[in-house]
Amino acid sequence: MLNILRAAGLAVLFATAPAFAQEETLRPEIPADAEIRTVIAKAVDDFIRPGYRDFHAAADMLASEMDALCTTPSPDALVQAKAAFAEAVRSWARVEIVRTGPAIEDNRFERILFYPDRKSTGLKQVQALLAKPDNSITAPGGLSGKSVAMQGFGALEFVLAGTGSELLATETDSFRCRYGQAVARNIEQIAGELVTLWEAPDGVQQAWRDPGPDNPLFRTEQEAMTALLGILVHGAEMVRDQRIETFYRGEDSQTFPKQAIFWRSGNTWTMVEANLKSLRDLIEASGMVALLPDDQTSIIGSTDFVLTSMLRVTGEMNSDIEVAISDDAQRQKLDFLLVNGRDLIGRLNDQYGGAIGLTSGFSFSDGD
Template identity: 40%
Template sequence: MMRIVLALLFALIAGPAMAQLSTSPGEVMRGAVNNFIRPAMTDFGGKADALSTAVAQLCTTPSQANLSAVDTAFANTALAFGRIEAIRVGPIMEENRAERLLFWPDRKGIALKQVQAILSSQDESATSPETLRSKSVAVQGLTALEFVLYGTGFEALNTADGAFRCRYGLAIAQSVANVADELVAAWNAEDGIALHLMKPDATFTDFRTPVEAQEELVGILSHGIEAVRDTRLNPFLAKGAAAAKPKLALFWRSGLTVPMARANIDGLQALYDLSGIDGGVPADRTALPVAISAEFAQADAALDLVTDPVETAVADPAQAQALADVVTATQQLGVLIGEQLSSALGLSVGFSSLDGD
């Protein structure tokens, strides 16, 4: 009932103003790149650089104050990445950058085992970003750094006894910052991925027409919503007689499971809004953008109700229901964006890599 009421409210408010929408694919892609992707990539780069600096300071002067500063910097970096994580096109798909930033899902616990092995053996080759890069992607990114900062034995980080652990954490932070800087440079290059999306050309191998570019954008939105549902929430939520498994959640040690899901959804909503893609919906389909906005609002409202760390939240009926409501909202958004929006715009959106097709 609440979802219907919200949709009707949005329709009453927005309906008359949206009747004359007519935004070209070129305008949409310029909006996506210049209004969201480039600024968000730059923000991630700055947060990652600040994280590297904070970890370096901790290694130089171990203390609780410096460890707390690293905690803040880690959260800022992870959530900044969460906002752009769905932009799986162009430079992030090259040189294993996506996996080097965040190795997830990790269904077999590969990252945990490999990170623990490095810490146990005190492998010095893991303390330089140059030599770390030659190792498994599972030990180079934010999931690996989370265990260093919050996993068993992390307390040593604010003492001299944690010197090796800190040096390894610094190498990871520097690696993440390096990748982030590469993404910023690639997205700001005059002749790179941004140009291909904003000004497609028949000579390009990726985006030859405005329609292909816009299909990529809708795919990012659709598959990004799908990823929130299938890799962030469903793996740990209770299902029928099966109990919740919060330790299967991303970033449960740092308490960032729910904030990361929110960052994912907020980033997708910002991309949707700032691209102006709803302006290309035909006049007879203007109820569709209203419904999409209502579902984003539903997801946001449900996330507001999850106030505890994930281990506590899944044991509380009200918060567990709120998480289930987020899943429902992502299911609705998947249909509204992946099927109805793409159809309204005359686009064809392919399968996600999560489908296994």
């Protein structure tokens, strides 16, 4: 009976989603180079660069709130630090999908967020450090050369929300707080580096804007557009594979609530929501619809419909992951996110990519 009810509930959830199989047959039409350059320029100027600037501002605020907490600890200061952490996490999630360029150089991506950490390597290192403090780590530049798992949001989450974190509200100049300060400043520094590198007019932004035989990244406009679409496809895969399937793979599968990102601080869905919004915003900001043949522009509309539906359900999820995986109504919503996550990948990779001639013999999803 439970399975029957469950199936009925899912049917209601899925009823409004456009059917992937009902889309019209694709007729690839290669966009003009000038059209692709316009889309790439909009993606850089209206999504990537503003995204990194916003992340830097949020990281700077986080560092300031950690300073305040360590200087004058109080319950309110701890609340403010946690709120700044959530905002910085949200801001990072909005640009996290740009897993290319400066973000993946010098281990910046992992230093900001080491995840998934299936063997709890980072947790063990942070716990060991808090049990046996090393004051050199809290000095300026002290985290340089240390494990990436000790440098970013995962470490700071345990500082602010892990076992013993309540003492941050009462202990002045504690090692735990000073370590949290160092991590926050480290995140802010990396965010600043990303802004500087993307703002340089003759740097990575120029490589994206101006494909050519001497370009270190892209020889042709098609290569640049492939990379941009790859950001979207791999971003959609990240939501499904790393944000949800890490702890929930379906009704009959074992669940792992403590593998969910930021489960301690209740920010799992903060990340998922911001990741999904980033996909929607990149599609809109870049004007990708302009590259589609006139009779296939509905691909963008249906993709937006799926993203909007997923965002609606994400907003209905319980921040307590233990509850989310044990409550039947919540599990139905998780199933909805998994099914629509797969659909989203297909719409981007197969439908959009196919319509502009990018998926013939190529699969973003397989990484070929």
